[in-house]
Amino acid sequence: MRRATAARRAGPPRPPEGTPAPDELAAQARAVLADAVRLARWTATVGGRAAPPRPAPGGTLPDPELQRAAAALELTPRQVQVGWDRARLAGLVELRDGAAHPGWRLSAWDRDDTAVLRGWVALFDAWSLCHPAPCGSDHALVAEVVEAAPQLLSLLHLSSGPVAVPVLLDLLRQRVAELRTERHEPPADGGADPLPGLLDWTLDALVEVGALRPRAGDGEVALTPLGNWAVWVKLEQICVAAQGPAGHIEQSAEDLLRACSHYSPGPARVEYRAWLAARPVGQAVAELLQVARGDDALLRGLAFEALRTVGAPAEPAVSAVVDEPRLRPYALLWLAEQQGCPPEEQMALLTREEATWLWVDTAAAVADHGEGHLLLAHLDTAVQGSVPRLLDEIRETGHPRIVQVLVALAAALPDPALAKIVRRAAFEVHTGGE
Template identity: 55%
Template sequence: MLPPERLARQARELLADAVRVAHWAREAGLSPEQDAARAAGELGMSTAELRENWSRARLAGLLEIDGEDGAVSAGWRLRAWERDDTAALRGWVALFDAWCLARPAPPDADPSLVTDVVAAMPQLLSVMRLSEGPVTAAGLIDLMRRRVAELRAERPDGAGPDTPAPEPVEPPEAEDRATTAERVRLLGWALDALSSVGALTLHARGDRPARARLTDLGSWAMWTKLEQICVAAQSPAGNIEQSAVAMLRGCANLTPGPARAEYRAWLAVRPTAPAVDELLAAAKGEDALIRGLAFQALRVVGAPASEAVRAVVDDPVLRPYALLWLADHEGGDPRETAESSLGVLNRQEATWLWVDTASAAQEHGAERLLLDHLDTAPQPNVAELVDEIRICGHPRTVQVLLALAAVHPDQTVAKRVRRAAFQVHSGGA
């Protein structure tokens, strides 16, 4: 596997034009779509190239767009793009995760078949990673057919525990020919979309792909995701000497008891005020998991952290966490709707917090937890949750919606959620 600096260089090359568009938008303070002719002319791109690279810039998380007036500002990844390899790699992974939005499915495609193909692709990519070589189109078609059959067998459809096991997967000739042909067409779309974001290379025979192979970036991304899933939780060593971010990251896989012990040890060797400031600085970063863990560590600090936590209540990223921390510390119920001196989370803040915690699960390979996380949503049903997620303003709204759609067992709901992700990404209502 290539070293991180070479992978980051490849990520920068793939997103070079998207970064140019992002810088233009940041300097202009507006979306290039608001003045496409001017933006395209100044950047030396066609209008179609401009729109594609603008889409990539947003999917890669390079920009922050104000939901009210559409004002554009640089995101953390864009500010750190040239000096921080992590920024470049995480930006590319965000684009990779949103491949089905980077190049949307054919408009005439059957939505249920699109859902099948999108849901099957992670396993196909994993097989490609493990094969360490090109996989033929015939092999991918067979893998997809089998994976779709498995997914459909796993979906709850009213079958009880005594329901007989599904019959073995029938050969492709037993399937409806039109459906098979459509799945093959959509597999071609998926491979083309993944190729367009730099995850794989396609080798064609005539006008049809004959085989596909992961790129270095694609192989690294799948290795990283497989490692996140397979790694065993271990208590990290040397946390006392680590920075707040490194300590919190080391505690990510610990259960609450051992994690609190790590927090106490880390805090014990530091003056309280600087330690609290370092934890809050870590919480302001882009990683939602680190944010949540930072406030768990601040609970161990207790009363000495109150003044510093109050000081960040007006920070839009930290506000929900800070209000809950303060309400918890002072013995109140943070979910009470009555007015208090602390204030409470309004519906939009509660929704933003739900998306932020969901993004932590999604970014760290625990997408399956999103189904359990639905039970904690402030809305009574998925339809209302999706409607309010779309307007909450969280920068990872699209990624969370895509992850939720990928794991939700009800395909009608999954379709609605995926459509919402596309609407958020495209700026639709």
């Protein structure tokens, strides 16, 4: 059995027969995002004139900017608004320092089909943000419908053809009831049934992002080639993880991260993707951030590695934790990376105090889970440049693991005199002395 599993995983799985080639899929994705790309390029042009668009705090374009873009691109304000939302979700536009700038994906758009497909998948994953739910909808029920959508898409994929809307509605009712049972919640109230309207909203939104074909006259629903490919990719990620000896898709976020702490980055990313594909994005991001708030510094760092696999759909949740001291340095670096900031410039976004706190937190992870030589290597990354200066500033961080880090560092240092200084600092921090 293990040999058969290894054989299945030896090479990349082949998509279903009839799936267009990657360049054809990328061409379809480019067509869906055509207006978004035009807006991103317009952003690059006006930014080059030192007048980049300045979105509202929520990221939307204010009316003057909408009108400016509409006039420049000969689009309606509504087309600009839709294209702008898509550009942000697909990583074509990024917000930095209150202004909009072209994203890194834009520079690769015409030459890199993989970048195009990943940009479209980010839009596909965020379909519920692209098309507002009907006014007056129950927020909890909307969230349950979003959580049930992968089952609807899986049915459409596995059916290999159109599916009648009543069949999808029955599946939606069943899945929402299961979710309420799993959470020990009462069934939906009697009276008017909101699920048909919410199913229509779901289908319309998926049409807008290019995952579903517009409904035919008989009301049947079918995936586009692009949507069929995307659902297949997600199902394949789940199946590979479930078949393999290292599958963790049914485990909690904490158990997933603990297991992945023993993997190299490549296999860990495979596990992250499979785990993420098996649950709604919002729920997965919330679980990872909750683990990051814990006491284990290693899991904190791994949680943000997993969030890198999520990409743009996680940005609102990560932005919301920037003011939490324990998560702030990680969140700032994650956001900078998402916004295309070069790696060599990212650390400059942290204050010296934040960089020192992050150094201590990472050192705590190394001390708990690594070896002495790794801690010495980490010592070379401190912004202070010398042990005495590091000791002076490390006390001010208030990090709860300072003593343990200093004790572990002293044990690893080959220089007895320097080790003595570090041990003395650990004692002073522990006793509150000067």
